[in-house]
Amino acid sequence: xRESAPIDNMPVDEAKKERAWTIGLTASLLVLLxxxxxxxxxxWWEKIRLLGYAVCHQIEARSFFYHDMQSPLCARCTGMYLxxxxxxxxxxxxxxxxKFPPTWVMVIxxxxxxWFGLDGLNSFLHFFPAFSHGYQPxxxxxxxxxxxxxxxVGAILTPLFNQTAWADWINESxxxxxxxxxxxxxxxxxxxxxxxxxxxxxxxxxxxxxxLSVLFLLGAVHTVxxxxxxxxxxxxxxxxxxxVPVLLGMNVAMAQILVTSLLRFWLTGTWQGLGx
Numbered sequence: 001x002r003e004s005a006p007i008d009n010m011p012v013d014e015a016k017k018e019r020a021w022t023i024g025l026t027a028s029l030l031v032l033l034x035x036x037x038x039x040x041x042x043x044w045w046e047k048i049r050l051l052g053y054a055v056c057h058q059i060e061a062r063s064f065f066y067h068d069m070q071s072p073l074c075a076r077c078t079g080m081y082l083x084x085x086x087x088x089x090x091x092x093x094x095x096x097x098x099k100f101p102p103t104w105v106m107v108i109x110x111x112x113x114x115w116f117g118l119d120g121l122n123s124f125l126h127f128f129p130a131f132s133h134g135y136q137p138x139x140x141x142x143x144x145x146x147x148x149x150x151x152x153v154g155a156i157l158t159p160l161f162n163q164t165a166w167a168d169w170i171n172e173s174x175x176x177x178x179x180x181x182x183x184x185x186x187x188x189x190x191x192x193x194x195x196x197x198x199x200x201x202x203x204x205x206x207x208x209x210x211x212l213s214v215l216f217l218l219g220a221v222h223t224v225x226x227x228x229x230x231x232x233x234x235x236x237x238x239x240x241x242x243x244v245p246v247l248l249g250m251n252v253a254m255a256q257i258l259v260t261s262l263l264r265f266w267l268t269g270t271w272q273g274l275g276x
Contacts (some may be wrong), residue, residue: 100160
């Protein structure tokens with residue numbers, strides 16, 4: 001449901017307040033980023049990898065490698081985060097549609113989530129030598145089921161963002177045409193093939209993007225929450241008016257990454273992935 005009028009022709013006092021918030025949030029984001037860069041190990045790839053450290057176990061046997069460079073995320077998390085970002089990018093090209101997917105798409109997404117949960121449970125139980133049931137887990141299955149959840153995240157987050165952010169959001173689904181969903185599935189399938197086949201031209205950019213996707217997706221989720229907390233739902237008409245909610249969302253995301261990383265380092269005593 002749409003709310004009050006867009007933030008346009010803002011009064012002088014409110015415009016000054018908006019600029020002050022923009023400057024303050026930009027400064028605080030740079031401080032958080034500086035602290036994170038200062039406390040984490042040196043090396044440009046280590047910085048990318050450690051974006052994943054905040055959300056992923058990074059077990060070596062369950063991760064991809066480009067020569068000696070470990071992916072920021074395990075196979076399952078790579079599918080989740082990279083699949084989510086590609087799903088968002090695919091839908092963004094179709095404008096500010098804010099209607100959730102049709103029922104048949106939601107059913108498929110629900111089944112994919114169920115498969116993800118079952119495969120994750122099976123994979124976890126194989127940590128225990130006495131467990132002799134289930135099936136042998138593989139990184140291919142982890143990547144596929146993770147990508148299924150990434151598709152679900154993008155399919156829900158994109159319309160949620162649009163219907164929360166924009167005054168002029170369109171009451172249509174990205175999947176009004178049935179074939180558009182399967183085109184997206186095909187795109188994500190090609191991503192899975194390129195990653196698992198370790199095609200260099202796909203693998204290294206995908207690993208890089210997967211690390212950055214952690215900050216992007218966390219920032220997007222927190223931006224939606226910021227819009228609600230600031231009571232600015234459905235009031236923006238352009239990205240310039242989104243500066244404060246986006247900066248607030250990115251601040252919370254960066255703080256989450258910093259705090260989670262420091263807590264994990266305090267508990268484990270290492271910046272490396274878990275060893276099993």
